[in-house]
Every structure is written in C-alpha cells, then in structure tokens.
Amino acid sequence: MFLVSQANTLRQLHQDRLSSYNDQEQQAIELIGLLNKLYNERDVQVTLFGETLDTTSVGQVLALHQKAAIREQDGKPIAIADTLEMVKALASSSDIQSARVDVGQLIANDTDLQAALQEAGDDKSAQNGTTDVVLYGFGRIGRILTRLLLSQASSKKGLQLKAIVVRPAAAGDLAKRASLLERDSIHGSFTGGVSVDDDNNGMVINGRFVQVIYANDPSEIDYTAYGIDDALVIDNTGIWKDEAGLGKHLQSQGVNKVLLTAPAGGDIKNVVYGVNNDTVGEDTIVSAASCTTNAITPTLKVLNDEYGIENGHVETIHSFTNDQNLIDNYHKSDRRGRSAVLNMVITSTGAAKAVGKALPELGGKLTGNAIRVPTPNVSLAILNLNLKQAPQGADALNEFLRKMANSNTWQSQISYTDSTEAVSTDFVGTKHVGIVDAQATIVTDNHATVYIWYDNEVGYSTQVLRLATQMGGISYTQIPA
Incomplete structure (x- = not known):
C-alpha cells in the first residue's frame, strides 16, 4: 500500500513539474515575441545579467533563467514570469528607444522600472545611428565577428556588415568562404542560412547581402563603388600594426575609421573596452589589443x-x-x-x-x-x-x-x-x-x-564589437544606468 501511495505521489510530482515547465515554455515564447518587437521597431535589446536573451531559442531563454541567480548567496533563480512582466512594461512604454536594458539587474535590485525609465529619459547622449562595417580579412576572428553581427535579428540601426575583403584567389573561393562561415569545428554550425551570390560576388547571410571584395592592398579599394561610405574597417589580418600600414585603409574611398584586432605599435591606442575606452575620442585608428x-x-x-x-x-x-x-x-x-x-x-x-x-x-x-x-x-x-x-x-x-x-x-x-x-x-x-x-x-x-x-x-570578438560600436558613433541608453 505504501509503495502504491509513493508511486502516486511521484507521478503527481512529475505531472506538476511538467505542467510548470510547459507554462514556462509558453511564457518564453511570448517573451521572445516581445523581444523581437522591441529590437526591430525600437532598437531596444534586453539582457539578463549581461547575457543576451536569444530571440530564436526557447531553450536558451529558459536555461539562462535557471542559471541566472538574483546575485545573492542563496542563488534564488530569476523567474521567467518576472522577466516577462518587466518586458511587457517596457513594450508598453512609448518613451524607450535605442536602449540596452538589463532586466536581471532591475529585478535583483528591486528597481522601480518607471524611475529607471525616467532617469534614462534624462540621458540625451544616446545616438541611434547606422555605421557601415567592412571586415578586412576572413580568418578565425573575421568569421566569428560575422557570426556575431549577423546571427541576431536584422535591424536598420547599429553596425551594418557590408563587405568582407580577402586576397585574390582561385575559382571556387567564394563557395569555400561561405562553407567556412557555415561550418565550424569549434563553434558548430552557424545559426541561420548562408548562400553564395556568384552574380554579385557576395554572400547572402540570414537574408542580408555581404559583398566580397578581392584586393592585395587596402589603398586600392573604392568602397563607394559598392554603396559603402564612412565605413569602419575592422582589420583582422594582423599584417599591418602601425600607423603607416593601417593608414592605407584611410586612403581608400569610403573609409572613415580603422579598428585593429591585434596589439598595435607606436602611438596607436590599445583599448580594452570597459577599462580605457573613454580615451578613444576622435581617433581614426585604434587597436582592440589582444x-x-x-x-x-x-x-x-x-x-x-x-x-x-x-x-x-x-x-x-x-x-x-x-x-x-x-x-x-x-x-x-x-x-x-x-x-x-x-x-x-x-x-x-x-x-x-x-x-x-x-x-x-x-x-x-x-x-x-x-x-x-x-x-x-x-x-x-x-x-x-x-x-x-x-x-x-x-x-x-x-x-x-x-x-x-x-x-x-x-x-x-x-x-x-x-x-x-x-x-x-x-x-x-x-x-x-x-x-x-x-x-x-x-x-x-x-x-x-x-x-x-x-x-x-x-x-575577444564580443569586446571588439563593443569598441566598434563606440567608434561608429553609436551609443545606447543603459538601463539601469
């Protein structure tokens, strides 16, 4: 009799937990819809203790809530219901634009959302601009940067990857480049679609066309011929590390600034975002260090x-x-x-x-x-x-x-x-x-x-993009400040 009773108790426990998880899944689906709407329509990105909530994966959203603690020793998990309620309030506010909102910090610190939004409204420094980006080189870092830039939902604001520059190569090079982006032995398959556009010599990555340009020297390229202007070039080749070499990029038509993904020599600033990025100012050549x-x-x-x-x-x-x-x-x-x-x-x-x-x-x-x-x-x-x-x-x-x-x-x-x-x-x-x-x-x-x-x-690539955003003149209101 005891065994039967125990079995019934365990069965009921299993059903209750399954029902609870199903409820959480439905909440995650609703949350993802709101996150996409905020990002696409108002350039608002929501994070949970600094972790971006994936707008394509219910499993990732739930997993982040499991591991994201309220940052106290007891490790109490953040409930997805709390996040959903907070994001609904964000979506209903007509004032919020061009912002990065950390709902984990807001919930953990019992922050009044309206007060946080009021404080954010007083910040007039946010610039919801657009910057063309060119990746010079397509090795390990170049492909990781491409994945990070194009795996999130499309937006007309922020960093826009327009072109990739590589050395002249034999026939079939474009298809090989696309395959290397799509398949990675370390990081797995790319989330999304990659196809080759032979007629226009480029790739279509998650619906966005990226021009592939073949060149031996930065100074020989006219980017304006490809509809690219005032671009930020991210040089990840490691070939040029001084002002004389990296300055070749600035000789190109359509280039405004250069960011090196390696330590630089001379007077070029080596910047670690979050530590000394306030020193960048109007510098046209900057290194993201190592x-x-x-x-x-x-x-x-x-x-x-x-x-x-x-x-x-x-x-x-x-x-x-x-x-x-x-x-x-x-x-x-x-x-x-x-x-x-x-x-x-x-x-x-x-x-x-x-x-x-x-x-x-x-x-x-x-x-x-x-x-x-x-x-x-x-x-x-x-x-x-x-x-x-x-x-x-x-x-x-x-x-x-x-x-x-x-x-x-x-x-x-x-x-x-x-x-x-x-x-x-x-x-x-x-x-x-x-x-x-x-x-x-x-x-x-x-x-x-x-x-x-x-x-x-x-x-490292995540840090590079944070610095690139700053160099592109794009800034977001941070909530909480």
Whole structure:
C-alpha cells in the first residue's frame, strides 16, 4: 500500500513539474515575441545579467533563467514570469528607444522600472545611428565577428556588415568562404542560412547581402563603388600594426575609421573596452589589443583598485593558433615551428606589457609568458600578484571578485565560476571576456594567485564589437544606468 501511495505521489510530482515547465515554455515564447518587437521597431535589446536573451531559442531563454541567480548567496533563480512582466512594461512604454536594458539587474535590485525609465529619459547622449562595417580579412576572428553581427535579428540601426575583403584567389573561393562561415569545428554550425551570390560576388547571410571584395592592398579599394561610405574597417589580418600600414585603409574611398584586432605599435591606442575606452575620442585608428589583454585587464583593474598591485607575473596557457605548424617545420619564431598538436610550446606574450597601455598605473609592474597547448580554443591566464593590502584569505578575495562579476558595471567583462568540475570546453562560445575560477584561487599573506578562463575567439570578438560600436558613433541608453 505504501509503495502504491509513493508511486502516486511521484507521478503527481512529475505531472506538476511538467505542467510548470510547459507554462514556462509558453511564457518564453511570448517573451521572445516581445523581444523581437522591441529590437526591430525600437532598437531596444534586453539582457539578463549581461547575457543576451536569444530571440530564436526557447531553450536558451529558459536555461539562462535557471542559471541566472538574483546575485545573492542563496542563488534564488530569476523567474521567467518576472522577466516577462518587466518586458511587457517596457513594450508598453512609448518613451524607450535605442536602449540596452538589463532586466536581471532591475529585478535583483528591486528597481522601480518607471524611475529607471525616467532617469534614462534624462540621458540625451544616446545616438541611434547606422555605421557601415567592412571586415578586412576572413580568418578565425573575421568569421566569428560575422557570426556575431549577423546571427541576431536584422535591424536598420547599429553596425551594418557590408563587405568582407580577402586576397585574390582561385575559382571556387567564394563557395569555400561561405562553407567556412557555415561550418565550424569549434563553434558548430552557424545559426541561420548562408548562400553564395556568384552574380554579385557576395554572400547572402540570414537574408542580408555581404559583398566580397578581392584586393592585395587596402589603398586600392573604392568602397563607394559598392554603396559603402564612412565605413569602419575592422582589420583582422594582423599584417599591418602601425600607423603607416593601417593608414592605407584611410586612403581608400569610403573609409572613415580603422579598428585593429591585434596589439598595435607606436602611438596607436590599445583599448580594452570597459577599462580605457573613454580615451578613444576622435581617433581614426585604434587597436582592440589582444584576447589575453582583454581577458585579464578588467580583473587586474578591480584588484588594483581594491587591494593595490605591487607587481606580478602573468602566465597564459593558450590554445594553439594558425601561426603555428601542425607538424615540425620551419618557423621564423623560436619554438613555434614545432608541432602545435603534439607539444606544449613556451613562447612570448605581449599581454602583460599591453596591460600597462590600458592601465598606466600598472605599467612596468607585470611580466608575462605564454605556453601554447594542444587545444583549439579557450585559454587560461594565471595571475600571480603581490598585493599592497592582503586579502583576508581566498574566500574573501573570491567574494570580492564574485561581487564585481555580479555588478552592473563589470558583469559584461568579468564572470565567475565556483564549479569543482569546470574545464576549458565549458567556456567555448562564452561572450564573457574573462571567467574567474574561484576553486583555483590561492591567497598567502599578500600574495594572490587568480585563474581566469577565456574564449580567445568569441569573448575577444564580443569586446571588439563593443569598441566598434563606440567608434561608429553609436551609443545606447543603459538601463539601469
């Protein structure tokens, strides 16, 4: 009799949970419709603690609500019903335009939506403009940027990818480029459709035409002939890294500014978005620094602000890249000629030195090395730091970093995990720039060792696009401020 009763109880529990999940699915479907309407009609994007809510995936929306905590130690999940109610209120407000709204922060902090909208209404700095974008180069970063730009719902505002420039190639090149975009061994199949337009020498990506231009030198291109003007060129070839080389882009017809996806030399600013992007001003050539610099600088900044950094060493365990050989062969750089898939390869990194360009107060205080390892993506930076003020143990330091990761200011740049099972592949595709691994934190007196995971492709590319948006003169009202 007891077993029958227990079976009935479990059956009822299963039915109740299934019914609850079905209700959540319906709420997610309704939410997605509102999100698309806000984005398409008013250029309003809604996030949940910095994570963009996917307007095509019910599963992703529900999963984000499962893992998004109210940012308290009890880890109470945000209910999708609360998000839906908040987004309905946003949709009913006729005042909101060109905004980025974080409903997670609003709900977690019990923020009055009308008060937040009133405060946002006083911000007159938002510019709902349009900027043509040209990707010069179509390698790993170029294709990731393309995916990020064209996987979201179409909009007539913001960054508009108009062209991709590659070197002249043999027949069939266009189809190969399209295939490489559509299929990726690390990040999987592209979400959407990719087709080749041979007649116009371009690709149609999620319904949007992107011109493919073949050229050997930036200065030889007339972009206005393709209907492109005042464009921002994102150079991800790594061929030119100084003002003389990158300045060739500005000699082209139709180009206004240049953004380099590599560390730059000379007087070109190396910018980590969220840290020193306020220094860009009217610069026409800017560097987005490196993936490692972007991953570690935000965490180094908050640690320096809180504890002070005397000095330190950064060791990067970095996935291999295309500049290494698959098997042993000649290479101009030391050690990189040895097989990338068979060896751990000690090499140099300029990331530690580049931190000083983004954070002058740390200039000359950090050294660095890199070890290339046989994994294709996701890297790990180890910060060994001597602090001026000693944290009260690893738990205290972790609690500080958790609060920074959960703050409205740093949630897009710093993330946090305390999982005992986390490994590198868990972070493939993450848009967070750096993820602090709390389980690995070590504190001895005033010496701290902090481990930071990062997707050196997607995380970095997300930062590049944030900087590109700023350089394009596009800004959004942030809610909450």
